[in-house]
Amino acid sequence: MPDLAVLSVDEQGITLHAGGDEVLDVLLDGRRIWSFWSVRDTEPSQGDPERRRVDWPQQLARYLDGTTCLTVRSHVNGVDLFDEERRFGTGTERIAVVDRRGVELAMDKSGRMQVTFEGRTERDVEPLLDSVEVVIEALADAGVEAFPAYGTLLGAVRDGALIGHDSDADLGYVSRHTHPADVILESFAVQRHLAAMGYEVVRYSGGGIKVTVEEGDGGKRGLDVFSGYFDGEGRLVLLGEVRTPFEESWIRPLGTTTLEGRTLPAPAEPAHLLEAMYGPGWRTPDPAFRFETPASTTTRLNDWFRGTSVGRADWDRAYQRLRHRAAPRTPSPLARMALRREDSPALVVDAGCGRGTDARFLARRGVPALGLDYSTRAFELVAQEPETTGLPLEFGAMNLLELRHALAWGARVGATPGHRVVVARHLVDALPRAGRENLWRFLELACHDGGRAYLDFLVSPASEDPWARRSLLRPVGAAEVRAGIEARGGKVLSQTRIRSDRMGVRTGRRDTFRAHRRACRMVVEW
């Protein structure tokens, strides 16, 4: 038996004989879709440590219905270990791993099906390169010297090109500051500067932002920008994976590198940074690369910079799925109740407004409404609807995992003259504890001097409830909520238990949790 061989390929996955660990590419009709390590990513089977098995990744398995010529190829020496016509599922067409627009997808390093650079023409990648140049220039305008980082730097230095199995471009900069707090402050200032220049910027951590650039064809692309700094102890720290002894002269003054024929700034000696990012083997291509960041680095980066986007990936995915679908028209029972009970409020804030249905409903009834959510993508469709033009309706980005968001929005809302009302439907139960603490602060500021808050949140049953899981909600005890609110000076005017049918939940007949599901409705005054 050779050292490495494919024993079988079936509906569930691939069985190998693997004496050693190496990267294998899986191609469908000649196009690479996925890569994995023959030992690292497989499990031993039938008691033989060299007989190994890997299942199709879930993200890829969704596409496997039909026929294809399936190839398993050694990435390093190009030898085909398997190359046969195969049929999966009941489909008769050729398997097409493409998105809704028909653009070819492959699995990227984080296990998502993405449009990778493989097979894309020079013309295809031009808009991305334009964006890289534009954002580097904008960052320079904001006072930091950015350069391509991670996979983008690796591709530039190794081949002068984008890496085929990569799907995005990353930038980094090394601050002149030496303390995390100062680096974060600088990152806030950079974000503000870019926002003032008209860029859409989303923050992921104290040292990580995504800058969205509109490209020539109207499409939007997000570039990740990572902050770094020298810690004053001879180490370079660079989000999201690096903390290592490093010479400042290896970074600055910046030199240049070439990416797809364009000259871009680069660390003075990029090989050192690439080794810090990808290890001493960075010169050998590895489409199945995984960071093995030491726990000591991850813990520090988490403590210093992170915690402001907990759970965001799940919410982003949920909103991504809905991005072409119109927001529901029917307002929540909570918004109707607030409208009925409150006498001509000067402003109603829908905190955690999601897609903006309630905020739009209130504005259509003539009530000045402000929808706030961490995700600007979520309310984008409603905010852009022609029918909302002229309505007293505004939207804004509020991430309750950032204290400054809670304080600044609280102060802005609280400065509105007249009666202020906040509606928060399933926000309390969508937030982690730190977010709830910030929500109480926001409410205290926003509702001071007689303002009221209407809160609906799930109190039971536990997380096995499929609706709750789908809605990314976790029940919270009413006593805990009450204590948090009272500690911030709020007075609970009423607290009622409401059943599933009064929550505005639309679920099927097979919803067995319906009878047990309970939410709490709380009306609070400051």
Add this chain to the structure above:
Amino acid sequence: MVSQVSGSEPSSALGPVGKVKQAVRRGIPSRAEVEDLRARVRELEEAVAECRRHHHRTAELTDLVQALLVPLATRDDAALQQVLREYTDQLG
């Protein structure tokens, strides 16, 4: 964990008292001491993490206070409203 030191008696040949005496001779901490040290390390790790987390909070507060300080100090209400509006509009 009792490690073997060359020249000493194998621990399997010793009774419980002998094992304790041997451990004391080598300066090996007792189980209770190890547990105590583990608890202290856990506590220290938590304390370090708490300190590190102050960086983010300090930056957030400094950022906001700095933005508001000039209009507050000059009691310029219109400027204060404007700063708050711009500050929140540029969050993301």
